[in-house]
Structures are given as C-alpha cells and as structure tokens.
Amino acid sequence: MDFMFFLFGFKEFNKPLKDVGSVACYCGNCHNQSAHAIRSINTVTLFFIPVLPFYFSKRLKCSICGASGDINDEIINRLRSGQPVAIG
Template identity: 35%
Template sequence: MNCKNCQRSTIHSLRYAQKKFTLYFIPLAPLSTQHYLQCNVCGATSEITKDRATELQQQKEMDQKSGPLPGDTPQ
C-alpha cells in the first residue's frame, strides 16, 4: 500500500483511538472509536471507516491462517 505522505510502498499498521467517559479519572464507558492506518516508515496516519478496519483485520487473519506463500522467507 502506498503512503499518502511519503509516497513509499510500505506496510501500514491498523490502529484505533477510543474516547471514554471518565469520572474522577476512572474510565467508565466508551464514547467513540476512530480507526487509522499508520505508515511504518514516516508514521503518518489516515482515518478509515470501521467497516474498512474490520475488512483489513479479517484479511490479515486469513493471510495468517493460509501460511507463507511459496518463495517467502521466514522473518
């Protein structure tokens, strides 16, 4: 995937930020959640929808279950 900031083809990390209602500094209930893709080279983030984040997470899980592709080197 190409980064919109540094224009490099790199791996992106799926991140999320959650705002919570707090009472006396104790987090009680989530108010909202935002999902992001973060570039592993420059650190730039871009917001994505919850549906897209779910889709990417499922794709990652399927890739992990299928194992390495022929010719891939172990890391």
C-alpha cells in the first residue's frame, strides 16, 4: 500500500530595514529602547523549505519581548531622519 504525506507549515522571516538604519525605538510592552525596524515576510513551507511568500510587511519589533507593530511611510521617514518612535 502506497501513501503520500506532505508536511506544510508557515514561517516568518525577518530582515532589518536597510534604508532606515539602526535607530532604537521605545517598546510600550516591556518599556525598553529595544525595538528596531524590520521587513517581515510570511511564507508557506513544504518540508521546512519556504515555497510561497504570502504576506510582506514593515514593522517595529522588540528584541527583548517580541512585541511588534506595523509602520507606515510617515514613521519610516521619521526613522530615516533619526527620530525614534514607539510601538503602540
């Protein structure tokens, strides 16, 4: 008897936003200056291999507690000029 099985899953990949720099921002969850701007890509995986990206976003993510929040073009422009922002 032959049978097939597929192992599907979801994975999030994060990279720092290159054009913003490394401005440390305030995290409203853990109250530290540890949030940084990242580009997040969510993908469908097959046997732990990413095969289909389905969601792209730019967000602030805290490196201590993991809290995150989406950012828009206005916030990105503030970060480019060196002004810190906060995760709400």
